[in-house]
Amino acid sequence: MTGDLISTVQQMMDQTDLPQEIFLDAIQSALMQAAKRRYGSTEEVSIELDPETGEICCYVPKKVVDIMQSFAREIPIEEARKIDPNVKVNDIIQVEANTGDFGRIEAQTARQVLVQKIKEAEREQVYEEYKEREGEIITGYVQRIDRNAIIIDLDRTEGILIDGEFNRNAGYRRGDPLKCIIVGVENDERGLQILLSRNHNDLVIQLFEMEVPEIEDGLVEIRAVARDPGDRSKVAVYTNDSSIDPVGTCVGVRGSRVRTIVDELDGEKIELIRWHENIETYIKNSLQPANVSHVNINQEEQSAEVIVPEDQLSLAIGRRGQNIRLSSRLTNWRLNVKGETEAMEQMKQGVTQVFKSNLSDESEE
Numbered sequence: 001m002t003g004d005l006i007s008t009v010q011q012m013m014d015q016t017d018l019p020q021e022i023f024l025d026a027i028q029s030a031l032m033q034a035a036k037r038r039y040g041s042t043e044e045v046s047i048e049l050d051p052e053t054g055e056i057c058c059y060v061p062k063k064v065v066d067i068m069q070s071f072a073r074e075i076p077i078e079e080a081r082k083i084d085p086n087v088k089v090n091d092i093i094q095v096e097a098n099t100g101d102f103g104r105i106e107a108q109t110a111r112q113v114l115v116q117k118i119k120e121a122e123r124e125q126v127y128e129e130y131k132e133r134e135g136e137i138i139t140g141y142v143q144r145i146d147r148n149a150i151i152i153d154l155d156r157t158e159g160i161l162i163d164g165e166f167n168r169n170a171g172y173r174r175g176d177p178l179k180c181i182i183v184g185v186e187n188d189e190r191g192l193q194i195l196l197s198r199n200h201n202d203l204v205i206q207l208f209e210m211e212v213p214e215i216e217d218g219l220v221e222i223r224a225v226a227r228d229p230g231d232r233s234k235v236a237v238y239t240n241d242s243s244i245d246p247v248g249t250c251v252g253v254r255g256s257r258v259r260t261i262v263d264e265l266d267g268e269k270i271e272l273i274r275w276h277e278n279i280e281t282y283i284k285n286s287l288q289p290a291n292v293s294h295v296n297i298n299q300e301e302q303s304a305e306v307i308v309p310e311d312q313l314s315l316a317i318g319r320r321g322q323n324i325r326l327s328s329r330l331t332n333w334r335l336n337v338k339g340e341t342e343a344m345e346q347m348k349q350g351v352t353q354v355f356k357s358n359l360s361d362e363s364e365e
Contacts, residue, residue: 016122026117031058033113046094059094126157127187130194134182137206138196142176152178152196159194166198167230170266179203179264199229204270207261208235212250220246223275226329228322230268234286234330238275247272273330279304283335286327290316293340303334305343313339 028047048057062075064087075095080087087093140152140159150166152159161180172178181203184195197203204225214220224236237246250272251258258270271289276282283304284292290312296305308316316337317324328335 016118018118018121018125022121023118026114026121029117030111030114058097060097061092062095064089064091064093123187123192127185127192130154130157130182131185134185135202136182137179137203137210138182139177139179140196142172142174142178145172145174152180154194157192157194159196161196161198164199165196167266167268169230179207181206198265199227201225201227204233204235204261204265207264208250211252211257211260214239214244214249219244220249221275224330224332226326227268228326230266232269232271232322232326233265234271234273234326236273236275236282236286236330247274279331279333283327283331283333286330287316287323287335287337290323292316301334302332303336306335306337307340307343308337310339310341313337 031047032045045061046059048059060072062073062080064077064080065074066077066089068074068076075093077087077089080091080093080095083095084093138154138159140154142150143153143158144151148163150161150172152161159180159182161178165183166172178198180196180198181200182194183197183200184193186193186195204227205222208222209215212220215222219241220237220239222235223238225233227233235250237250239246239249258272262268262270273285273288276285280295280297283295283306287306287308290308292306292308292312294307296307298304306316315323318326324335324337
Protein backbone atom coordinates (compact mmCIF):
# COMPACT_ATOMS: atom_id res chain seq x y z
CA MET A 1 0.00 0.00 0.00
CA THR A 2 2.84 2.40 0.82
CA GLY A 3 4.12 2.22 -2.75
CA ASP A 4 0.68 3.06 -4.13
CA LEU A 5 0.37 5.92 -1.66
CA ILE A 6 3.75 7.36 -2.60
CA SER A 7 2.83 7.04 -6.28
CA THR A 8 -0.41 8.94 -5.67
CA VAL A 9 1.49 11.63 -3.77
CA GLN A 10 4.06 11.99 -6.54
CA GLN A 11 1.33 12.47 -9.14
CA MET A 12 -0.34 15.15 -7.03
CA MET A 13 2.97 16.90 -6.33
CA ASP A 14 3.59 17.09 -10.07
CA GLN A 15 0.17 18.70 -10.57
CA THR A 16 0.36 21.34 -7.81
CA ASP A 17 2.88 23.73 -6.31
CA LEU A 18 2.06 22.96 -2.69
CA PRO A 19 5.05 22.78 -0.33
CA GLN A 20 6.43 19.33 0.50
CA GLU A 21 5.41 19.74 4.15
CA ILE A 22 1.76 19.75 3.11
CA PHE A 23 2.17 16.37 1.42
CA LEU A 24 4.05 14.90 4.37
CA ASP A 25 1.27 15.99 6.73
CA ALA A 26 -1.31 14.56 4.34
CA ILE A 27 0.48 11.20 4.20
CA GLN A 28 0.62 11.05 7.99
CA SER A 29 -3.10 11.82 8.25
CA ALA A 30 -3.87 9.20 5.62
CA LEU A 31 -1.84 6.51 7.38
CA MET A 32 -3.32 7.40 10.76
CA GLN A 33 -6.81 6.86 9.35
CA ALA A 34 -5.73 3.57 7.77
CA ALA A 35 -4.20 2.49 11.10
CA LYS A 36 -7.41 3.39 12.87
CA ARG A 37 -9.27 1.08 10.49
CA ARG A 38 -6.73 -1.65 11.06
CA TYR A 39 -6.09 -1.38 14.78
CA GLY A 40 -9.25 0.30 16.05
CA SER A 41 -7.62 3.36 17.62
CA THR A 42 -5.06 6.01 16.73
CA GLU A 43 -4.51 7.35 20.25
CA GLU A 44 -1.08 5.71 20.53
CA VAL A 45 -0.35 4.99 16.89
CA SER A 46 2.63 7.00 15.61
CA ILE A 47 3.78 7.65 12.07
CA GLU A 48 7.36 8.52 11.14
CA LEU A 49 8.19 9.85 7.71
CA ASP A 50 11.65 10.41 6.26
CA PRO A 51 11.30 13.38 3.86
CA GLU A 52 14.63 12.53 2.23
CA THR A 53 13.93 8.91 1.32
CA GLY A 54 10.15 8.86 1.50
CA GLU A 55 10.37 5.89 3.89
CA ILE A 56 7.30 5.54 6.10
CA CYS A 57 7.19 3.75 9.44
CA CYS A 58 4.01 3.11 11.39
CA TYR A 59 4.21 2.10 15.06
CA VAL A 60 1.30 0.63 17.02
CA PRO A 61 1.03 -0.33 20.70
CA LYS A 62 0.72 -4.07 21.38
CA LYS A 63 0.40 -6.09 24.54
CA VAL A 64 3.08 -8.72 25.23
CA VAL A 65 1.48 -12.16 25.73
CA ASP A 66 2.43 -15.82 26.00
CA ILE A 67 -0.21 -16.94 23.52
CA MET A 68 -1.35 -14.42 20.90
CA GLN A 69 -5.09 -14.23 20.25
CA SER A 70 -5.29 -10.85 18.48
CA PHE A 71 -2.74 -9.95 15.82
CA ALA A 72 -3.87 -6.32 15.81
CA ARG A 73 -3.44 -5.79 19.57
CA GLU A 74 -0.98 -8.45 20.84
CA ILE A 75 2.55 -9.70 20.24
CA PRO A 76 4.11 -13.00 21.46
CA ILE A 77 6.80 -12.65 24.11
CA GLU A 78 9.39 -14.22 21.77
CA GLU A 79 8.79 -11.60 19.07
CA ALA A 80 8.61 -8.78 21.62
CA ARG A 81 12.06 -9.63 23.03
CA LYS A 82 13.55 -9.19 19.55
CA ILE A 83 12.49 -5.56 19.87
CA ASP A 84 13.28 -5.10 23.55
CA PRO A 85 15.05 -7.93 25.45
CA ASN A 86 13.79 -6.59 28.77
CA VAL A 87 10.04 -6.76 28.12
CA LYS A 88 7.76 -8.95 30.22
CA VAL A 89 4.33 -10.46 29.70
CA ASN A 90 1.55 -7.82 29.94
CA ASP A 91 3.95 -5.01 28.98
CA ILE A 92 2.87 -2.65 26.17
CA ILE A 93 5.46 -1.96 23.49
CA GLN A 94 5.50 0.00 20.22
CA VAL A 95 5.71 -2.37 17.28
CA GLU A 96 6.52 -1.32 13.74
CA ALA A 97 3.57 -2.20 11.55
CA ASN A 98 4.02 -3.37 8.01
CA THR A 99 1.78 -1.01 6.06
CA GLY A 100 1.90 -3.52 3.26
CA ASP A 101 -0.27 -5.71 5.46
CA PHE A 102 -3.07 -3.15 5.37
CA GLY A 103 -6.07 -4.57 3.59
CA ARG A 104 -8.00 -3.17 0.64
CA ILE A 105 -10.31 -1.12 2.85
CA GLU A 106 -7.43 0.41 4.81
CA ALA A 107 -5.61 1.23 1.58
CA GLN A 108 -8.73 2.81 0.10
CA THR A 109 -9.24 4.84 3.29
CA ALA A 110 -5.65 6.09 3.16
CA ARG A 111 -5.95 7.19 -0.46
CA GLN A 112 -9.28 8.94 0.17
CA VAL A 113 -7.89 10.81 3.18
CA LEU A 114 -4.75 11.74 1.26
CA VAL A 115 -6.68 13.16 -1.70
CA GLN A 116 -9.07 15.00 0.63
CA LYS A 117 -6.23 16.56 2.66
CA ILE A 118 -4.36 17.66 -0.46
CA LYS A 119 -7.51 19.20 -1.94
CA GLU A 120 -8.22 21.03 1.31
CA ALA A 121 -4.66 22.36 1.43
CA GLU A 122 -4.80 23.42 -2.20
CA ARG A 123 -8.16 25.13 -1.66
CA GLU A 124 -6.76 27.00 1.35
CA GLN A 125 -3.74 28.09 -0.67
CA VAL A 126 -5.95 29.37 -3.50
CA TYR A 127 -8.21 31.10 -0.96
CA GLU A 128 -5.29 32.95 0.61
CA GLU A 129 -3.91 33.91 -2.80
CA TYR A 130 -7.19 35.44 -4.01
CA LYS A 131 -8.13 36.88 -0.62
CA GLU A 132 -5.01 39.04 -0.84
CA ARG A 133 -6.19 40.21 -4.27
CA GLU A 134 -9.65 41.37 -3.24
CA GLY A 135 -10.41 44.66 -4.99
CA GLU A 136 -7.95 43.96 -7.81
CA ILE A 137 -8.64 43.47 -11.48
CA ILE A 138 -8.21 39.98 -12.94
CA THR A 139 -8.55 38.46 -16.40
CA GLY A 140 -10.43 35.22 -16.87
CA TYR A 141 -12.26 33.34 -19.61
CA VAL A 142 -15.94 32.54 -19.92
CA GLN A 143 -16.27 28.87 -19.03
CA ARG A 144 -20.01 28.45 -18.68
CA ILE A 145 -23.06 30.68 -18.97
CA ASP A 146 -25.90 29.75 -16.65
CA ARG A 147 -29.31 31.32 -16.35
CA ASN A 148 -28.35 33.80 -13.63
CA ALA A 149 -24.56 33.64 -13.56
CA ILE A 150 -21.40 33.32 -15.61
CA ILE A 151 -18.63 30.97 -14.51
CA ILE A 152 -15.16 32.37 -15.21
CA ASP A 153 -12.05 30.21 -15.61
CA LEU A 154 -9.27 31.78 -13.52
CA ASP A 155 -6.70 29.08 -14.33
CA ARG A 156 -6.25 27.61 -10.82
CA THR A 157 -9.90 27.96 -9.86
CA GLU A 158 -13.24 29.36 -10.98
CA GLY A 159 -14.86 32.72 -10.34
CA ILE A 160 -18.50 33.64 -10.59
CA LEU A 161 -20.30 36.67 -12.00
CA ILE A 162 -23.73 36.61 -10.41
CA ASP A 163 -26.77 38.34 -11.86
CA GLY A 164 -26.43 42.09 -11.41
CA GLU A 165 -22.64 42.04 -11.74
CA PHE A 166 -22.44 41.81 -15.52
CA ASN A 167 -24.13 43.17 -18.63
CA ARG A 168 -26.77 40.64 -19.66
CA ASN A 169 -26.99 42.17 -23.14
CA ALA A 170 -23.29 41.81 -23.93
CA GLY A 171 -23.69 38.44 -25.65
CA TYR A 172 -20.72 36.73 -24.03
CA ARG A 173 -19.61 33.39 -25.44
CA ARG A 174 -17.57 30.54 -24.04
CA GLY A 175 -13.86 31.35 -24.25
CA ASP A 176 -14.32 35.13 -24.28
CA PRO A 177 -11.65 36.92 -22.19
CA LEU A 178 -13.14 39.17 -19.50
CA LYS A 179 -11.59 41.57 -17.04
CA CYS A 180 -13.35 41.61 -13.66
CA ILE A 181 -12.92 42.99 -10.17
CA ILE A 182 -12.52 40.48 -7.33
CA VAL A 183 -15.20 41.73 -4.93
CA GLY A 184 -15.20 38.83 -2.46
CA VAL A 185 -13.48 35.56 -1.58
CA GLU A 186 -15.30 33.04 0.60
CA ASN A 187 -14.22 29.63 1.88
CA ASP A 188 -16.91 27.85 3.86
CA GLU A 189 -18.95 24.65 3.89
CA ARG A 190 -20.12 25.42 0.35
CA GLY A 191 -16.51 25.44 -0.83
CA LEU A 192 -14.31 28.15 -2.29
CA GLN A 193 -16.09 31.01 -4.05
CA ILE A 194 -14.40 33.85 -5.94
CA LEU A 195 -17.01 36.57 -6.41
CA LEU A 196 -16.42 38.79 -9.43
CA SER A 197 -17.97 41.95 -10.85
CA ARG A 198 -17.90 43.85 -14.12
CA ASN A 199 -20.33 46.47 -12.85
CA HIS A 200 -18.14 47.76 -10.02
CA ASN A 201 -16.80 51.32 -10.31
CA ASP A 202 -13.30 50.04 -9.51
CA LEU A 203 -13.23 48.21 -12.84
CA VAL A 204 -13.38 51.55 -14.68
CA ILE A 205 -10.77 53.08 -12.36
CA GLN A 206 -8.30 50.21 -12.77
CA LEU A 207 -8.80 50.01 -16.53
CA PHE A 208 -7.83 53.68 -16.73
CA GLU A 209 -4.82 53.00 -14.50
CA MET A 210 -3.75 50.29 -16.95
CA GLU A 211 -4.23 52.46 -20.05
CA VAL A 212 -3.10 55.88 -18.78
CA PRO A 213 0.47 55.97 -17.39
CA GLU A 214 -0.14 59.46 -15.98
CA ILE A 215 -2.77 57.99 -13.64
CA GLU A 216 -0.46 55.17 -12.57
CA ASP A 217 2.28 57.76 -11.93
CA GLY A 218 -0.03 59.99 -9.88
CA LEU A 219 0.03 62.95 -12.28
CA VAL A 220 -3.68 62.57 -13.01
CA GLU A 221 -6.26 61.47 -10.45
CA ILE A 222 -9.68 59.88 -10.83
CA ARG A 223 -11.80 61.67 -8.23
CA ALA A 224 -15.20 60.01 -8.83
CA VAL A 225 -17.03 57.53 -11.04
CA ALA A 226 -20.75 57.15 -11.74
CA ARG A 227 -21.97 54.27 -13.92
CA ASP A 228 -24.97 52.80 -15.56
CA PRO A 229 -23.00 49.61 -16.34
CA GLY A 230 -23.02 48.57 -19.96
CA ASP A 231 -24.58 51.86 -21.06
CA ARG A 232 -22.88 55.02 -19.83
CA SER A 233 -20.34 56.30 -17.31
CA LYS A 234 -19.08 59.65 -16.09
CA VAL A 235 -15.51 59.82 -14.77
CA ALA A 236 -14.22 62.91 -12.95
CA VAL A 237 -10.48 63.51 -13.41
CA TYR A 238 -8.11 66.07 -11.93
CA THR A 239 -4.51 67.21 -11.95
CA ASN A 240 -2.66 69.91 -10.05
CA ASP A 241 -0.16 70.20 -12.90
CA SER A 242 -1.24 73.13 -15.07
CA SER A 243 0.70 71.76 -18.02
CA ILE A 244 -1.47 68.63 -18.18
CA ASP A 245 -4.99 68.41 -19.58
CA PRO A 246 -6.49 65.58 -17.47
CA VAL A 247 -9.39 64.95 -19.84
CA GLY A 248 -7.27 64.91 -22.99
CA THR A 249 -4.67 62.73 -21.29
CA CYS A 250 -7.28 60.09 -20.48
CA VAL A 251 -8.90 60.28 -23.91
CA GLY A 252 -5.57 59.73 -25.66
CA VAL A 253 -4.49 60.51 -29.20
CA ARG A 254 -7.57 60.32 -31.42
CA GLY A 255 -9.39 58.66 -28.52
CA SER A 256 -7.10 55.62 -28.47
CA ARG A 257 -6.93 55.23 -24.69
CA VAL A 258 -10.57 55.63 -23.85
CA ARG A 259 -11.59 53.52 -26.87
CA THR A 260 -9.70 50.53 -25.45
CA ILE A 261 -11.66 50.86 -22.20
CA VAL A 262 -14.98 51.31 -24.01
CA ASP A 263 -14.30 48.10 -25.95
CA GLU A 264 -13.50 46.20 -22.73
CA LEU A 265 -16.76 47.46 -21.20
CA ASP A 266 -18.90 46.15 -24.08
CA GLY A 267 -19.35 49.56 -25.70
CA GLU A 268 -20.22 51.45 -22.52
CA LYS A 269 -20.05 55.18 -23.33
CA ILE A 270 -17.53 57.00 -21.12
CA GLU A 271 -17.64 60.75 -20.50
CA LEU A 272 -14.57 62.30 -18.91
CA ILE A 273 -15.40 65.26 -16.66
CA ARG A 274 -12.95 67.83 -15.32
CA TRP A 275 -13.19 67.77 -11.51
CA HIS A 276 -13.14 71.19 -9.80
CA GLU A 277 -12.94 72.19 -6.15
CA ASN A 278 -15.63 74.83 -6.75
CA ILE A 279 -18.87 72.88 -6.54
CA GLU A 280 -20.76 75.17 -8.94
CA THR A 281 -18.11 74.68 -11.60
CA TYR A 282 -17.95 70.95 -10.91
CA ILE A 283 -21.72 70.59 -11.25
CA LYS A 284 -21.66 72.51 -14.53
CA ASN A 285 -18.89 70.26 -15.83
CA SER A 286 -20.70 67.12 -14.67
CA LEU A 287 -23.78 67.89 -16.75
CA GLN A 288 -21.89 67.88 -20.01
CA PRO A 289 -22.69 67.72 -22.86
CA ALA A 290 -25.42 70.17 -21.74
CA ASN A 291 -24.59 73.86 -21.30
CA VAL A 292 -25.55 75.31 -17.91
CA SER A 293 -26.61 78.94 -17.36
CA HIS A 294 -26.51 79.09 -13.59
CA VAL A 295 -26.29 76.94 -10.45
CA ASN A 296 -28.02 77.89 -7.18
CA ILE A 297 -26.33 76.12 -4.26
CA ASN A 298 -27.99 75.00 -1.01
CA GLN A 299 -25.08 74.01 1.20
CA GLU A 300 -27.22 72.85 4.14
CA GLU A 301 -29.14 70.30 2.09
CA GLN A 302 -26.23 69.62 -0.30
CA SER A 303 -28.57 70.26 -3.19
CA ALA A 304 -28.46 72.54 -6.20
CA GLU A 305 -30.92 74.10 -8.62
CA VAL A 306 -29.41 73.95 -12.09
CA ILE A 307 -30.75 76.39 -14.70
CA VAL A 308 -30.19 75.66 -18.38
CA PRO A 309 -31.37 77.18 -21.68
CA GLU A 310 -34.61 75.70 -22.96
CA ASP A 311 -32.88 73.96 -25.85
CA GLN A 312 -30.52 72.28 -23.37
CA LEU A 313 -33.16 71.02 -20.94
CA SER A 314 -33.72 67.56 -22.42
CA LEU A 315 -29.96 67.14 -22.89
CA ALA A 316 -29.27 68.07 -19.26
CA ILE A 317 -31.88 65.64 -17.97
CA GLY A 318 -30.97 62.90 -20.41
CA ARG A 319 -32.85 59.87 -21.65
CA ARG A 320 -35.00 58.58 -18.79
CA GLY A 321 -33.19 61.04 -16.52
CA GLN A 322 -29.84 59.32 -16.99
CA ASN A 323 -27.65 62.41 -17.37
CA ILE A 324 -28.93 64.20 -14.27
CA ARG A 325 -28.88 60.95 -12.30
CA LEU A 326 -25.24 60.21 -13.17
CA SER A 327 -24.25 63.82 -12.46
CA SER A 328 -25.89 63.66 -9.03
CA ARG A 329 -23.99 60.49 -8.20
CA LEU A 330 -20.73 61.86 -9.58
CA THR A 331 -20.89 65.07 -7.54
CA ASN A 332 -22.70 63.52 -4.56
CA TRP A 333 -25.16 66.43 -4.69
CA ARG A 334 -28.92 66.32 -5.22
CA LEU A 335 -29.55 68.20 -8.48
CA ASN A 336 -32.76 69.70 -9.83
CA VAL A 337 -32.66 70.93 -13.43
CA LYS A 338 -34.94 73.70 -14.71
CA GLY A 339 -35.23 75.57 -17.97
CA GLU A 340 -34.61 79.32 -17.99
CA THR A 341 -38.27 80.04 -18.72
CA GLU A 342 -39.51 78.04 -15.72
CA ALA A 343 -36.84 79.53 -13.48
CA MET A 344 -37.74 83.07 -14.59
CA GLU A 345 -41.44 82.40 -14.06
CA GLN A 346 -40.81 81.08 -10.55
CA MET A 347 -38.64 84.09 -9.78
CA LYS A 348 -41.42 86.45 -10.93
CA GLN A 349 -43.97 84.61 -8.81
CA GLY A 350 -41.66 84.87 -5.84
CA VAL A 351 -41.19 88.62 -6.32
CA THR A 352 -44.93 89.11 -6.72
CA GLN A 353 -45.61 87.11 -3.57
CA VAL A 354 -43.12 89.19 -1.59
CA PHE A 355 -44.62 92.42 -2.97
CA LYS A 356 -48.16 91.36 -2.01
CA SER A 357 -46.98 90.34 1.43
CA ASN A 358 -45.39 93.74 1.98
CA LEU A 359 -48.58 95.52 0.86
CA SER A 360 -50.63 93.41 3.25
CA ASP A 361 -48.32 94.28 6.13
CA GLU A 362 -48.57 98.02 5.34
CA SER A 363 -52.41 97.96 5.16
CA GLU A 364 -52.63 96.29 8.55
CA GLU A 365 -50.56 99.08 10.05
